[in-house]
Amino acid sequence: MIVILSLLIGNLFKYHFFTVDRIIKQKEFISVTKDVITLLTIVLGAIFSYYRFFNGRTFSAKAEIEIEVTLIAKPGDKIMHALTVSIINIGTLSIWNPIAKVAVRDFNNNDEKYKEAVVEGFDKVNYHNEVGDRNFIINPGEKAHFMYWKEFDLATWAVTYVAEIKCANNRIWQKTITVANKIED
Numbered sequence: 433m434i435v436i437l438s439l440l441i442g443n444l445f446k447y448h449f450f451t452v453d454r455i456i457k458q459k460e461f462i463s464v465t466k467d468v469i470t471l472l473t474i475v476l477g478a479i480f481s482y483y484r485f486f487n488g489r490t491f492s493a494k495a496e497i498e499i500e501v502t503l504i505a506k507p508g509d510k511i512m513h514a515l516t517v518s519i520i521n522i523g524t525l526s527i528w529n530p531i532a533k534v535a536v537r538d539f540n541n542n543d544e545k546y547k548e549a550v551v552e553g554f555d556k557v558n559y560h561n562e563v564g565d566r567n568f569i570i571n572p573g574e575k576a577h578f579m580y581w582k583e584f585d586l587a588t589w590a591v592t593y594v595a596e597i598k599c600a601n602n603r604i605w606q607k608t609i610t611v612a613n614k615i616e617d
Contacts, residue, residue, distance in 0.1 A: 494523030495570075497607040499595055503615050506583065511613055515580040517595040519570060519605065527570040528600040532578040537592040540585075588613045 444450040455462065498518040506512050515534065521527050570576045584591060592610040 492523065493521070493525050493527050493599060493601070493603050495527060495597070495605050496520045496522055497595060497597060497605050499593065499607050499609045501591075501593065501609065501611045503611070503613070505615055509586050510583045511586070511588075511615060512581060512583045513591060513611070513613075515582070515593055515595075517578045517580070517597070517607075518575055519578075519597050520575045521570045521572050524572055526572065527603075529568070530570060530576065530597050530599050533596045533598070534580055535594040535596075536582060537594075538584065538588050539590040539592070540588040542587050584613050586613070 441450070496519070498520070500516045500518070502514040502516075504512045504514060517532055517534070519527070519530060568576070578595075578597070590610055590612055592608065594606065594608045596604060596606045598604045
């Protein structure tokens with residue numbers, strides 16, 4: 433770009449469109465033009481910087497997901513999985529009406545293929561340990577928990593959980609965990 437601009441200015445001098453006398457007479461106009469171009473460059477650079485670095489980062493919901501699976505032995509050769517999905521708001525904006533989903537993949541000795549089930553609604557747990565279906569907000573720095581329970585027989589040797597949390601503005605966070613269907617002694 434600089435090379436092309438230099439060649440253009442050189443041609444303007446070569447064909448006497450620009451001369452030293454003409455430039456001296458128009459020095460105020462050239463100074464104002466230079467200042468306007470500098471100002472436009474700074475404004476365009478600021479707009480570009482905003483869209484490149486701040487837009488979508490500063491004012492967006494940010495969260496981390498934690499998954500915990502507790503295995504509980506049940507009578508009758510069954511193991512209950514208690515899945516807790518926690519979402520921690522690490523951003524500066526509140527997360528409105530988060531909805532949790534979980535996909536469960538059951539690996540067992542009975543089938544060559546796994547079974548998959550998608551659960552649309554978790555139980556929402558508030559800070560007073562009451563379970564219910566409520567709309568709520570997760571403010572910055574707060575943590576919310578979602579619970580899910582499922583039983584597996586001993587033929588199942590592993591279970592994969594894919595947890596997804598979606599907020600009101602369609603932002604989605606996901607996390608996956610695979611656990612052995614075996615209670616450690």
